[in-house]
Amino acid sequence: MKLIEDANQQALARILEGEPRLIDIVPARELIPGLRERMILHAGPPISWDRMCGPMRGAVAGAIVFEGWARDLPTATKLAASGEIEFHPNHHFGAVGPMTGMTTMSMPLFVVENARFSNRAYCAINEGLGKVMRFGGNDASVLKRLAWLRDVFGPTLGKAIRAAGGIDLKSIVARGLSMGDELHQRNLACSSVFLREIAPWMARTSTDNAVLAECLAFIGQNDQFFLNIAMAMGKAITDPANGIRGSTIVTTMCRNGTDFGIRVSGLGEQWFTAPVEMPEGLYFAGYSEKDANPDMGDSAIVETIGLGGFAMAAAPAVAGFVGAGAPSEAGNFTRSMGEITVAQNPEWTIAAMDFAGVPTGIDIRLVVDSGVVPVINTGIAHREPGIGQVGAGVVKAPLACFQQAIVAIAKDLSVS
Amino acid sequence: MNVVVLNEVRKGFYLDSVALMRLSREVAGSPGVIEAALMMGTPSNAAIMRNAGLLEEGTAVKGNDLVIAVKAESEPAAREALDNAIKSLDKPKTQGETQAAWRPHSIAAAVKVRPEINLALISVPGEFAAAEARKALNRGLHVLMFSDNVSLEDELSLKQQARAAGLLMMGPDCGTAVIGGAPLAFANKIRRGRIGIIGASGTGTQEVSCLISEAGAGISHAIGVGGRDLKKDIGGITTLMAIDAFESDPETDHVVLISKPPHPDVAKSVLERIGRSRKSYTVCFIGASEIELPPNARFSPTLKGAAELALGDKKIGTGFDANAVASRLPRIGRGGIEGLFAGGTLCAEAQVILAAAGRKVASNAAIPGVVKLGVEPNSGRDRLIDLGDDEYTRGRPHPMIDPSVRDDALRAALKNRDLSVILLDLVLGYGAHADPAEHLTNIVADREQDAPALIASVVGTEQDPQGRSAQVRKLEQAGILVAPSNAQACELAVAIVQNAGR
Numbered sequence: 060m061k062l063i064e065d066a067n068q069q070a071l072a073r074i075l076e077g078e079p080r081l082i083d084i085v086p087a088r089e090l091i092p093g094l095r096e097r098m099i100l101h102a103g104p105p106i107s108w109d110r111m112c113g114p115m116r117g118a119v120a121g122a123i124v125f126e127g128w129a130r131d132l133p134t135a136t137k138l139a140a141s142g143e144i145e146f147h148p149n150h151h152f153g154a155v156g157p158m159t160g161m162t163t164m165s166m167p168l169f170v171v172e173n174a175r176f177s178n179r180a181y182c183a184i185n186e187g188l189g190k191v192m193r194f195g196g197n198d199a200s201v202l203k204r205l206a207w208l209r210d211v212f213g214p215t216l217g218k219a220i221r222a223a224g225g226i227d228l229k230s231i232v233a234r235g236l237s238m239g240d241e242l243h244q245r246n247l248a249c250s251s252v253f254l255r256e257i258a259p260w261m262a263r264t265s266t267d268n269a270v271l272a273e274c275l276a277f278i279g280q281n282d283q284f285f286l287n288i289a290m291a292m293g294k295a296i297t298d299p300a301n302g303i304r305g306s307t308i309v310t311t312m313c314r315n316g317t318d319f320g321i322r323v324s325g326l327g328e329q330w331f332t333a334p335v336e337m338p339e340g341l342y343f344a345g346y347s348e349k350d351a352n353p354d355m356g357d358s359a360i361v362e363t364i365g366l367g368g369f370a371m372a373a374a375p376a377v378a379g380f381v382g383a384g385a386p387s388e389a390g391n392f393t394r395s396m397g398e399i400t401v402a403q404n405p406e407w408t409i410a411a412m413d414f415a416g417v418p419t420g421i422d423i424r425l426v427v428d429s430g431v432v433p434v435i436n437t438g439i440a441h442r443e444p445g446i447g448q449v450g451a452g453v454v455k456a457p458l459a460c461f462q463q464a465i466v467a468i469a470k471d472l473s474v475s
Numbered sequence: 476m477n478v479v480v481l482n483e484v485r486k487g488f489y490l491d492s493v494a495l496m497r498l499s500r501e502v503a504g505s506p507g508v509i510e511a512a513l514m515m516g517t518p519s520n521a522a523i524m525r526n527a528g529l530l531e532e533g534t535a536v537k538g539n540d541l542v543i544a545v546k547a548e549s550e551p552a553a554r555e556a557l558d559n560a561i562k563s564l565d566k567p568k569t570q571g572e573t574q575a576a577w578r579p580h581s582i583a584a585a586v587k588v589r590p591e592i593n594l595a596l597i598s599v600p601g602e603f604a605a606a607e608a609r610k611a612l613n614r615g616l617h618v619l620m621f622s623d624n625v626s627l628e629d630e631l632s633l634k635q636q637a638r639a640a641g642l643l644m645m646g647p648d649c650g651t652a653v654i655g656g657a658p659l660a661f662a663n664k665i666r667r668g669r670i671g672i673i674g675a676s677g678t679g680t681q682e683v684s685c686l687i688s689e690a691g692a693g694i695s696h697a698i699g700v701g702g703r704d705l706k707k708d709i710g711g712i713t714t715l716m717a718i719d720a721f722e723s724d725p726e727t728d729h730v731v732l733i734s735k736p737p738h739p740d741v742a743k744s745v746l747e748r749i750g751r752s753r754k755s756y757t758v759c760f761i762g763a764s765e766i767e768l769p770p771n772a773r774f775s776p777t778l779k780g781a782a783e784l785a786l787g788d789k790k791i792g793t794g795f796d797a798n799a800v801a802s803r804l805p806r807i808g809r810g811g812i813e814g815l816f817a818g819g820t821l822c823a824e825a826q827v828i829l830a831a832a833g834r835k836v837a838s839n840a841a842i843p844g845v846v847k848l849g850v851e852p853n854s855g856r857d858r859l860i861d862l863g864d865d866e867y868t869r870g871r872p873h874p875m876i877d878p879s880v881r882d883d884a885l886r887a888a889l890k891n892r893d894l895s896v897i898l899l900d901l902v903l904g905y906g907a908h909a910d911p912a913e914h915l916t917n918i919v920a921d922r923e924q925d926a927p928a929l930i931a932s933v934v935g936t937e938q939d940p941q942g943r944s945a946q947v948r949k950l951e952q953a954g955i956l957v958a959p960s961n962a963q964a965c966e967l968a969v970a971i972v973q974n975a976g977r
Contacts, residue, residue: 189519280517341496344512344544345527379493391577398584428610429581450496 062472063325063424066306070324071402071420074308074364077296078174081288082225084217086209088164090181091152095164097128098145102160102357103315104330105148108139112316114195114352117444118159119144121197125205126163132197132445150311150322153298154181155290155357158193158440159316166205167213171228171291173299180294184208184216185287187280193356194440194447215274219260226256228292229406231285232366236417237410241374242289243358243367244436244451249285254278286358293360302327307468308401309421312363312433312456316355316440321460323423325468333459338439340452341379352442354454359435365404365417368434368453369396373409373417377436392434393418399425399433423468426461478509479553480546482534483561488541489515490564495541502560507552508545513560516540582610596659597646598622604647605629612636612644619699620646621660627708630701634712643720644713649699650677653684660699661875663904664938668693670785671727673717675700675734678818678875678902679761679778682934683731686782686791686960689936689943695727696720705737711745718748729755731785733778735823736763736843746772757784761823762842776831778824779962792959800956801970808895808927810972813888814859814965815881817874818934821900821961822861828965829857832973839864859898860884875907878914885918894927896968900961901946903935912946916953928971929955932964 087094094100099122101115111119116136123135123144138144149156156162161183168181186204190196220226231252238248258275265271278284301310306324313320318332335354342348361367371378371392378389390411396418397403403416421433432455439450495513502511512529514520516536524530529544536542543560547553579585586592595611597604601624611618612633620633625647637644645652651674652659656667663681665688674680674697684694698720700713714732721727730752737745737760749756750769758774759781760766765774775781783791812829816822819840826842837846840861848858862874862881874880881899888897901911908914912933919929931950935943947957958964 187519188517189522341493341500343496343523343527344499344510344514344529345523376491376493379497394577395580397587398579398581425581425583429584431580 060305060472060474062305063307066303066325067308067401067420067422070300070303070306070308070310073176073300074296074420075402075404075406076175077299079171079228079292079295080174080225081169081220081228081291082172083170083220084167084184084213085170086164086213087154087162087166087168087181090168090170091154093152094162095145097143098147098163099123100147100149100152100154100156100160100162101315102149102156102158102355103313104318104320104332105146106315106317107146108142108144110317112352112355113442113444114355114440115159115316117195117197118161118192120444121192121201122161122163124197125202126165148313148315149357150294150313153179153294155294155313155360156183156193157185157286157290157358158356158438159195160357161192165209167209167217169288169291171288171295172225173295176299178295178298180291180298182287182291182294184213185281185284187277188283188448190447194438195352195444196447197445211270212274212277215261215265215270216257218264219257222264223257223260226253228288231256232289232292233407235285236370236373236407239374239376241367241370241377241436243286243361244377244438245282245374246285246289247282249289250278250282253285253288289366290358290360293364293366296364297360300324305468305472307423307465309363309423312359312435313357314354314359316352319354319457319460321456321464323464323468325471326464329467331460331463331467333457333463336454336457338437338452338454340439340450342439342450343448346441346449350441350449352440354435354437355440356437358437359433359456362433362435363421365400365407365419367436368392369400369419370407370409370417371434371436372412375411395431396434398429398431401425423461423464426458427465430458432456432458432461477549478546479548479550480529480531480544481553481557482529482531483543483557484516484534484536485541485543487539489539490541498560498563501563502545502556505552505556505559507548508556509548510546511556511560512542512544514542516542582607582614582616586614586616593617594619594654596621598660601625601647605633608633608644609636612640612642615640615642617643618645619649619652619659620644620701621649622646623648627703627706630703631709634704634709638712638716643698643716645699646701648703649701651680651697652699653694653697655696658905661902661904661906662697663688663934663936664940665697665936666691666693667695669695669726669728671695671721671724671730672697673700673714673721673730673732674698675702675704675714676761676820676823678934679733679759679820679824681902681904682778682818682821682824682961683733683759683782683785685934685936686779687785690782690786690789690791692786695724702735705734705741705745707738707740711737711741714745715748718745718752721754722752727754729757729785731757731759731781733759733761733781733820736760742766757781761820762827762844776827777962778820779960792963795959795963797958797963797967797970798974800967801974804928804971807925809893811891811894812857812896812898812968812972813891813894813927814857814898815884815888816859816861816898816900817863817878817881818900818902818961819861819863821932821934822859824961825859825898825965828962829859829969832969834969839866875902878908878911882918889919889922889926891927892925895972897927897929898964898968899929899931899955900964901931901933901935901950903933903939903941903943903946905940907941910941910946912949916949916955919953919955930958930964930967931955932958932961934961
């Protein structure tokens with residue numbers, strides 16, 4: 060099928076040619092024209108309130124209170140159930156969000172621009188660890204932090220980013236990979252490098268030393284700060300590769316806590332979904348498998364560009380999350396992902412693999428042919444709303460999504 | 476329940492959180508421990524530990540302090556878990572010796588990793604086998620397809636594709652091959668030598684190659700072609716390619732062709748090709764009557780005979796005198812012979828030898844001239860059963876892998892007073908059961924005094940993983956008569972029933 064091979068080469072070229080830069084932080088309403096009152100964007104493929112999992116519902120209630128559409132959580136829950144709130148996937152509006160992935164009008168979003176194709180993608184700011192909205196947390200402390208991000212941190216950091224003329228992201232990722240990050244579960248190195256680049260600009264543009272210190276400390280205390288930037292980067296990189304007829308390259312992988320969804324270049328905006336699986340992982344003190352919610356979040360966009368589980372070899376410490384594996388076997392994950400991808404990314408290399416590039420461009424044909432499915436590194440949320448993160452681990456993408464997509468592309472090309 | 480919580484704080488001792496989570500899980504599994512946590516003392520971690528009731532409210536910790544917290548059912552249990560946790564923190568780590576090696580899951584990935592690979596062995600359920608074989612052929616690999624249940628249409632198109640690309644398509648349903656000394660699928664550890672084998676019969680190829688190897692000669696290559704290659708539909712595509720391959724192989728002087736009787740048209744074209752060869756041939760069409768051969772070829776109706784011709788008329792198993800052995804045995808049973816074979820070709824060879832000795836024979840895998848079991852009443856006939864046939868292996872492994880396939884039939888035969896002899900085979904080698912003799916002797920251990928005589932042959936070499944002589948010894952210690960070859964086991968069976976004057 061020369062048509063498919065050519066289409067895939069084109070899709071891959073578009074992924075590898077991306078030039079992602081972080082250029083701003085702007086409130087969502089100014090970035091996303093269609094984002095209205097009483098509208099919530101969530102992670103994963105489309106889902107209605109009645110099918111949402113606990114943490115997603117908890118986050119929705121919190122977001123409603125945060126936006127002032129209800130005075131308290133019980134009222135917010137009723138409102139959400141009444142059909143008064145419109146739900147859409149982040150991916151339909153150029154955005155992504157980790158775990159529950161709440162995006163509403165007043166939230167400040169990172170803006171990542173792909174300079175090569177002039178497209179943009181957005182992601183909210185990472186809230187830090189503990190009880191947070193992305194894991195379904197919604198109490199006063201969660202909303203208070205969101206308000207501070209909206210009123211203080213977002214504007215402060217936005218000013219610094221604009222003054223810096225934007226921040227190039229590819230080189231931060233390249234350095235992070237050589238420092239033990241894989242960009243999904245471990246972002247310690249990239250967050251540190253980012254802080255090193257942005258701190259002088261924050262100092263130059265800030266007018267209040269106390270606020271500056273607070274903002275620097277917020278970045279410095281959050282090992283996962285860079286994840287959300289990497290996610291917006293992932294979307295900015297993959298969007299131009301979408302819609303190439305005949306291409307079997309995956310452009311989106313995401314989960315809403317109920318369904319896993321993928322989109323494939325040659326099939327444009329069409330979703331292929333299957334029930335999400337349970338992550339296998341390690342739990343914080345006081346929690347176990349029984350507390351875990353199934354897989355969730357738009358963050359698997361980083362696996363779509365060869366990071367996360369695909370770059371496991373760069374982060375042996377993270378490989379230890381997998382129930383049975385030893386950190387020294389981290390390379391096996393990356394090698395396995397090499398079986399289902401069409402290329403390596405020459406700019407993002409892994410020293411421990413003799414500088415092999417991260418496996419890039421998931422080909423649904425290779426997935427279905429080999430039975431090897433994408434491996435995703437992920438956080439684990441508590442199944443009840445409002446509690447938050449209870450662990451982290453590794454999860455597999457369901458094969459059924461890829462099988463459905465194969466059938467659809469065969470139909471589209473009239474080869475079935 | 477009395478709950479004890481112990482905390483230990485190590486100031487300024489930083490460890491990676493994932494390593495700590497793994498350690499936490501280890502400590503939480505210690506006896507009497509309800510919960511355990513090893514965490515850096517960041518504010519959010521401290522909150523998690525306090526929520527879990529693992530950290531005293533008053534304990535002040537900082538982000539760079541390592542907190543070790545244990546909750547247990549008793550003070551000693553908590554103390555021990557805490558001490559062990561501290562010990563494992565301080566213990567030097569060794570890298571796992573048993574790193575799981577990465578193995579590719581697809582032909583494409585295997586070839587990417589090792590571009591020098593030139594052969595694929597395919598053993599997947601039949602419905603997927605043809606697709607995998609196509610992938611291999613498309614990448615320029617020779618194929619050995621162990622899988623069966625592949626349609627004739629697929630077999631033909633794969634073999635045509637392979638022929639066009641100059642690749643050998645061995646199979647479907649190819650049980651054995653030895654290429655350049657590398658045993659593939661069910662195969663034995665054979666001496667290298669100057670005799671080539673082309674085999675459409677798996678266990679036939681094994682028997683002939685083992686007899687040759689044990690006689691001191693050796694095999695250059697044994698090329699399997701699959702059981703249906705010499706049928707009319709396929710036309711011997713792989714067999715003809717194998718003849719060509721041996722023709723240009725300087726390591727091979729003589730070639731043995733082993734097959735069930737081919738279709739006459741196919742036989743004609745194969746023999747015509749052999750006639751044009753500069754090498755000498757032994758042709759063994761088991762169950763076929765003697766056919767006209769070109770001058771550079773000789774015919775053998777049995778596997779043993781084929782091995783002897785290939786060895787230049789050297790006799791095999793000369794120390795074994797069937798009549799002498801038979802004369803020393805007590806008279807048992809009413810003169811019937813039952814054969815329970817793991818090897819399909821060995822079952823066919825047994826039919827040839829018994830029929831040639833004038834016995835009335837029936838088999839579930841009947842050769843021409845033998846009655847098919849169940850088609851007509853077979854009372855008074857010797858029954859020779861191929862236990863590798865589909866009716867016995869559906870949903871179970873082949874009896875060469877799982878010898879228990881034979882158990883029920885063997886137990887019944889041991890109680891059958893019509894029988895004087897039970898014929899058995901043991902097939903050794905790679906892929907076969909690790910100790911088939913042990914299994915067999917356990918089944919027959921409690922047989923009655925007047926049970927039929929047990930006669931076995933062992934297909935294998937001394938270098939096989941199971942070791943031929945050790946297997947033979949085990950059988951002999953259990954009172955089983957072991958012949959040097961399947962053919963001689965059959966001759967002994969005939970001698971016993973004739974000698975008994977029945």
